[in-house]
Amino acid sequence: MKINVIGGGAIGLLTAAKLGRFHEVRLLTRTREQSEKIAVKGLHIGDEVIAVETLPSTDWQALGKADVWIVCVKQYNLPPIWEKLKLHAKAAVVFLQNGMNHTDFLQEEDFDYPIIVGSVEHGALRIDSHTVEHTGEAAIRLADLTDNYAEVLVNQLHKSDFPFLFEQDWHVMLGTKLIANAVINPLTAIYRVENGELLEHPAFEKIAEALCKEAADALGLEEEQQWANVRRIIYATKANLSSMHRDIQAGRMTEIESISGYVRNHAKQAVPYTDFVYYSILGLTKQQERTNQ
Helix, strand or coil: CEEEEECCCHHHHHHHHHHHCCCEEEEEECCHHHHHHHHHHCEEECCEEECCEEEEHHHHHHHCCCCEEEECCCHHHHHHHHHHHHHHCCCEEEECCCCCHHHHHHCCCCCCCCEEEEEECCEEEEEECCEEEEEECCCEEEEECCCCCHHHHHHHHCECCECEEECCCHHHHHHHHHHHHHHHHHHHHHHCCCHHHHCCCHHHHHHHHHHHHHHHHHHCCCHHHHHHHHHHHHHHCCCCCCHHHHHHHHCCCCCCCCCHHHHHHHCCCCCHHHHHHHHHHHHHHHHHHHHHC
8 A cells, every 4th residue: 555654753653664564655754854864764663674755744745646644743733734635635544643633623624535533552752763662562543534444444554563443433432542641641741750650649549530530521431431441551551651741841842732622622511620730731831941941
């Protein structure tokens, strides 16, 4: 298959590298510098070096046709990318983002090609412009937002060491991941702890459960099931630092708007715990920006 991957962050590099072993992959990066570095050195993942074609984001016209586009940019970078992409796609588009803000604006438009949303369960850490560390092996789950193509695509992309799984209900799939993110990401960033500590201290656990309840209610998902899933993820990733924790440490923009912001925007009643972590992360981001100046 001809696959265009957009985004040179951890998930974009991981996806391009893994799929590049079996498919014709082109990677669209934000900067020309990263594109040229990957062209010379290849994509490094573990002991493997995988050659993929790369282009900077200024060279949209040179991308050409593809059988599928996979979008791996952060939520806050998605709108301008999408404005360009929807003019070029003309084939199935897969969105691999944290949060659910993109589902709101994607459902407002009609397309001549399938729109698929995904949930990435892998752990990945970008080491440099051309190197990614696969920190946790899991799966990528895909579900149809429009049309009925996700299951076909799963069968085309699935490999035993990089599995793709089909899900019937995109809202449950993305909602389940969003709830986990709405609990783990802001709390670990605010308290500056590893994921596992959220269940090691009764006070942290009480707040985590309250956040889970608010998010589950806002998304219309069953609270007990979601809390059990959140606990499972915390135990499985207990030694990890969440992506939001790392973003705050590095002074980068966070995905709080697409995670806790989504819960706030879709809640039918007050969500005081979510409000607290939402505004706390906004405050920490500004504080970190001043520290880095």
